[in-house]
Amino acid sequence: MDYDPMVMDDAEALGPVVKISQADSVRVKYELSNADLSFANSLRRVMLAEIPTIAIDLVEIEENSSVLADEFISHRLGLIPLNAEGIDSLLYARDCDCDGCCEHCSVRLTLHAKCTGEENMHVFARDLVPTGDRINQVLGTPIVSDAEGLGPLILKLRPGQEIKLECIAKKGIAKEHAKWAPSAAIGFEYDPHNKLRHTDYWYESDPKAEWPPSEYAAWEEPPQEGEPFDYDAVPNRFYFNVESAGALPPDVIVSEGIKVIQQKLAGLIHELAEEGGDGMNGDYNGPRSPEYGTGADGFGGYTTPFGNAGNQSSWGGAGGTTPYGTTPYGAGQSSWS
Amino acid sequence: MPRAKAKKEEPVEAGSDVDMEEAPTSHQPENTDDMSVDQDDNDEEEGFEEDEEDEEDDVQRVRLLPGSTPTAASFEFLNEGHTLGNALRYIIMKNPDVEFCAYAIPHPSEAKMNVRIQTFEGTTAIQALQKGLQDLQELCDIVTDKFIDARERYAATTSS
Numbered sequence: 001m002d003y004d005p006m007v008m009d010d011a012e013a014l015g016p017v018v019k020i021s022q023a024d025s026v027r028v029k030y031e032l033s034n035a036d037l038s039f040a041n042s043l044r045r046v047m048l049a050e051i052p053t054i055a056i057d058l059v060e061i062e063e064n065s066s067v068l069a070d071e072f073i074s075h076r077l078g079l080i081p082l083n084a085e086g087i088d089s090l091l092y093a094r095d096c097d098c099d100g101c102c103e104h105c106s107v108r109l110t111l112h113a114k115c116t117g118e119e120n121m122h123v124f125a126r127d128l129v130p131t132g133d134r135i136n137q138v139l140g141t142p143i144v145s146d147a148e149g150l151g152p153l154i155l156k157l158r159p160g161q162e163i164k165l166e167c168i169a170k171k172g173i174a175k176e177h178a179k180w181a182p183s184a185a186i187g188f189e190y191d192p193h194n195k196l197r198h199t200d201y202w203y204e205s206d207p208k209a210e211w212p213p214s215e216y217a218a219w220e221e222p223p224q225e226g227e228p229f230d231y232d233a234v235p236n237r238f239y240f241n242v243e244s245a246g247a248l249p250p251d252v253i254v255s256e257g258i259k260v261i262q263q264k265l266a267g268l269i270h271e272l273a274e275e276g277g278d279g280m281n282g283d284y285n286g287p288r289s290p291e292y293g294t295g296a297d298g299f300g301g302y303t304t305p306f307g308n309a310g311n312q313s314s315w316g317g318a319g320g321t322t323p324y325g326t327t328p329y330g331a332g333q334s335s336w337s
Numbered sequence: 338m339p340r341a342k343a344k345k346e347e348p349v350e351a352g353s354d355v356d357m358e359e360a361p362t363s364h365q366p367e368n369t370d371d372m373s374v375d376q377d378d379n380d381e382e383e384g385f386e387e388d389e390e391d392e393e394d395d396v397q398r399v400r401l402l403p404g405s406t407p408t409a410a411s412f413e414f415l416n417e418g419h420t421l422g423n424a425l426r427y428i429i430m431k432n433p434d435v436e437f438c439a440y441a442i443p444h445p446s447e448a449k450m451n452v453r454i455q456t457f458e459g460t461t462a463i464q465a466l467q468k469g470l471q472d473l474q475e476l477c478d479i480v481t482d483k484f485i486d487a488r489e490r491y492a493a494t495t496s497s
Contacts, residue, residue, distance in 0.1 A: 016476070018483040020491040030487065032480070038423035039476060045420040251488055255481060262477045264421055268414070269470045271399055272463070 026145075026243060028250040029187075031219075033237040037190070040238040044188045047257035048174065048181065053084040053247045054107060054140055055179040056167040057093075063164035068155050073163070076154055078179045080125050081143040082107070082169055084247040086136045093170045103133040107140030107169040115157035123163060125151030140169050143246035182248045182256070187241030192217040196233055401463075402451070409455040410462035417450040418442060425452065428476065429469035434460045438469075 014034055022029040032040055059074040066073070096105035109128045115121035125142035126149060134140060144151040157163065174181035191198060192214035201207040216239045244250040402411040414421070422440035429438040429452075437455040454462040 016480050016483055018480065018487040020487045023488070023491055023495075028488075030484070035476075035480070036424075036427045038427040039473075039480075042420050042424040043480075050420070251484075254484055258477045258481045258484070261420075261424075262474055264417075265470045265474045265477070268399060269467065269474075271397060272467055272470070275397060275399075 023251065025249065026246075027241060028254065029239070029241045030254075031216075031237055031239050035236075035238065037235045037238070040188070040190075040240075042261060043254075043257055044186055044240070046260050047183055047242060047253055048186055050173050050175055050260050051182045051248070051253060051256045052087055052092075052171050052173050053180045053182050054082050054087055054090065054169050054171050055177070056080065056082070056109065057106075057170040057172070058101075058168040059165055060167075061165045063162050065161045066155050066157055066163050067161075073155060073165070077111075077128075077165075077167055078177070080128070080152055080154070081246040083138045083141045083143055084182065086139045087171060089135050090139065090171045092172070101168050101170065103135070105170065107134055108132045109140065109142075109167040109169060110165070111154070111167070112164045113157060114162040115159050118159060120159070121157040122150075123154045123157060125154060127154070128167070145246055182245060182253050183250075184243045184245040185241075186243070187239070189214060189216060189239045189241075190235040190237060192220055192239075193222050195223050195230070196235060197229065198235075405462070407461045407463075408458065410453075412452045412454070412466060414450045414452065416448045418448070419450075422450045422452065424473055425469055428473045429454060429465055431472070432465055432468060435465050438465075 016035040017031075017033045019031045019033070020028060021031065032043075056074075056077045059070075059077055061070045061073070064070055064073065090107075091105040093101055093105045096102060098105065108131050110131050111123070111128050113121065113123045113127055126144050128142045130140050142151050155163065172180040194201070201211055203210050219239075220237065240254075242250045242253050244253060248256065396415060398415045398417075400413045400415075402413055405411055419442070422442065426438050426440045429435055435454060435456050438453065440450060440452045442450050452466070454465050456462055456465050
């Protein structure tokens with residue numbers, strides 16, 4: 001950013017800082033500092049709901065003599081985490097040229113189990129077998145992370161019962177359905193001592209005694225006794241705890257999240273450049289921005305809230321866009337006539 | 338029936354209401370045939386996806402609202418929300434040439450986000466918006482770099 005550092009706080013001029021405090025195959029805990037709450041929250045929201053992953057979306061049941069209903073099993077299958085490595089090269093089914101689904105936009109999995117023994121049989125995610133061509137050898141494989149190598153339990157079969165089905169897994173985002181969420185949970189926290197008073201603690205007699213301190217309380221200076229409230233203070237350090245559901249490693253969730261924001265922005269920049277900044281529709285009757293006279297927009301003056309005639313420019317004598325000139329009320333000097 | 342057919346040949350404007358007579362045909366998912374009865378609850382999702390696709394293909398996602406002037410403009414973003422709105426508002430407000438910037442989601446059941454930008458003389462609201470988008474991209478680049486750095490440093494400290 002090429003803004004004058006003088007207008008920023010000293011700390012902010014240094015730019016954002018990332019510190020990782022814990023990382024393993026299921027979670028990454030990190031601190032983002034010298035950033036704004038709005039950006040940190042964008043990152044949180046994007047990691048939660050907008051990172052593409054793959055999940056079972058269609059189920060064709062051939063045989064189901066289990067006690068569970070078809071749609072119940074379909075729902076359970078949808079929620080099984082599938083490996084999303086290489087999801088970038090998978091197309092959204094809606095963007096694919098094929099009719100329905102093909103290997104470029106979906107992964108097929110089959111499940112066939114019959115209980116032939118004397119005891120009840122457990123059907124696990126590992127029994128879901130990817131079939132047909134795939135973009136790579138791991139995309140769409142059920143995640144199995146337990147020690148026994150079984151994966152999530154799908155259903156149980158009594159002796160003689162059988163389940164046979166075919167699933168089609170598609171690419172999607174958690175904004176559409178939570179089954180596409182890459183993260184199991186995202187911890188997001190700032191200001192552990194509540195110095196900014198963004199939180200109002202409920203308490204019986206003493207909030208300090210009743211509320212346990214945050215795990216990050218030691219990272220920040222506790223407030224001094226009798227310290228006056230700093231109403232100019234803004235949150236500056238954000239503590240993330242990104243826990244993966246297994247589809248993507250936690251660090252990839254973070255970098256993919258930022259990538260999704262950038263793709264959003266790139267799309268908008270592209271569109272703005274394409275339309276040359278003139279996106280006005282002549283026959284548009286939707287919401288309007290606040291009016292002040294009739295400017296260069298060619299809009300009839302009869303639509304202004306105060307009914308001033310369309311022949312006066314808001315630029316003449318009104319002081320342009322001074323704080324008082326751009327309000328809906330203070331357009332021309334003769335607004336009221 | 339012939340009446341309904343004649344109607345069908347007329348070009349239907351995108352986004353306009355569909356006649357009741359046409360509803361049965363146009364609202365059926367196109368690929369009903371190759372889906373068995375035992376499908377997941379995807380009929381609705383399919384329909385939703387197709388709508389969204391149409392929107393992305395035909396409709397511009399950023400629109401300058403009427404009543405705007407070069408230095409004071411409101412923009413309407415389709416299919417955006419607080420995720421983009423708040424970060425964009427912050428980064429545009431950081432621009433010293435910008436007098437005012439705010440965003441709003443006028444109604445929660447419409448996927449629309451409005452941004453108001455007022456600039457000082459010398460730049461335009463559209464330029465401020467473009468600069469804001471680019472600055473936010475740069476911020477993302479920096480945070481990505483910092484995160485990758487931190488990850489490598491963490492990996493180095495834990496392995497050694």
